[in-house]
Amino acid sequence: MSLRNGLRILDFLASQGEGTGLVAIADALSLPRSTCHRVLAELVESGYVRQLVDHSRYILTMRMTSNGLEFLSLTGIADIAQPIIERVAAQTGELARLSLVDGEAIIWVGKADGQRVGFRYDPDMGHAARLSCTSTGHAWLMTMTDEQAVALVLKQGFGQPNEFGPNAPTTLKALLGFLHAARVRGYAMIDEVFAPRMAAVAAPVVSGSRCVGVISLAGPRVRLTAEKIHEYSVLLREAANELAQLSNMAGFPSRPPLGKG
Structure with a gap:
């Protein structure tokens, strides 16, 4: 074969x-x-x-899923992170997610749903985030130089405009505008970028000298307003710093990333 x-x-x-x-x-x-x-x-x-x-x-x-989950469990970071993202979900009432850097991609690996009733925004776990138009992708890219970020986005591609929200960037200039704003704020935020009527906010988890993952929140923009995003960004950044400290204690910076990146 x-x-x-x-x-x-x-x-x-x-x-x-x-x-x-x-x-x-x-x-x-x-x-x-x-x-x-x-x-x-x-x-x-x-x-x-x-x-x-x-x-x-x-x-x-389910064999690939089983293999992936078994490997992920060996890293230990998902177990450390789960109580943290569950707390964030409970505090905000929105969907909190953990993603981990895997080579040249960042993968959603864990979630906690704070919205028990009504509309739920729930992307499939185990999928790579689209770097150009997700808060998770932007939060990871903001930790790099523009050159590094552009290289990764060009390799993955922007996708088709009709696959995402009306505000999704379709050029490098537009994307870099998002990233520069995210670096100034200290967190990434999007509004009708990944999907219509949806908003999200994300903070990178920087352990040692590298970004190892991202913690994010996503939900309908009628709930996740700009005001709420700024309020929740404080919780996300605190959670990301907490996870980074726990990761340092567990020795994650000295271990190889999940993939080659």
């Missing part, structure tokens, strides 16, 4: 919650159908993919 083709198929299936068929996978990845079928068969045999009962669709198993 081609390792590259197998990984491409796994990445594609991660975006297909109900599974999809051989032809759709092959066409989306520009693979010969015979090659795609052979790789899928090996992924099924190895336990990373299963074929649904009707045999027309393939879907990911």
Whole structure:
């Protein structure tokens, strides 16, 4: 099995919650159908993919998720952070999230929901944040030089404008405006940037000499107003500093990042 083709198929299936068929996978990845079928068969045999009962669709198993969670548990930082983000969620009534730097991406790995009823904003855990238009991405990028931030964003891309909110930056100049403002404030904030009618605020967790993660809040803009964002930013920055101190005590700055970054 081609390792590259197998990984491409796994990445594609991660975006297909109900599974999809051989032809759709092959066409989306520009693979010969015979090659795609052979790789899928090996992924099924190895336990990373299963074929649904009707045999027309393939879907990911939980094996990758299980492997990721097992590895994450070995770092210990998620266990340290969970009580902190639960406290922030309870204090604000909004969705608090923890994301960790993983190489050239930042991944949502933990959450605590402070809004028990009504509308909930709940992105899938384990996904990489879009750097150009999420408060999480901006909070990470603000800890870098403009050159470093631009390089990462260009590698990931801006995505399609219709995929995000009306205020999402679509040029480097617009993005750098967000980042410069975030550095002045000490935290990132967005309003109808990642999604229409949604707002978010985030603070980086800087442990030692590097950013290891981000703590963020997100919710409907009718609740998460500019005034509330500024109020909650104090709680977020305190939480981020607390997590950074605990991370220092646990020795995280001396350990390699989750990935290569």
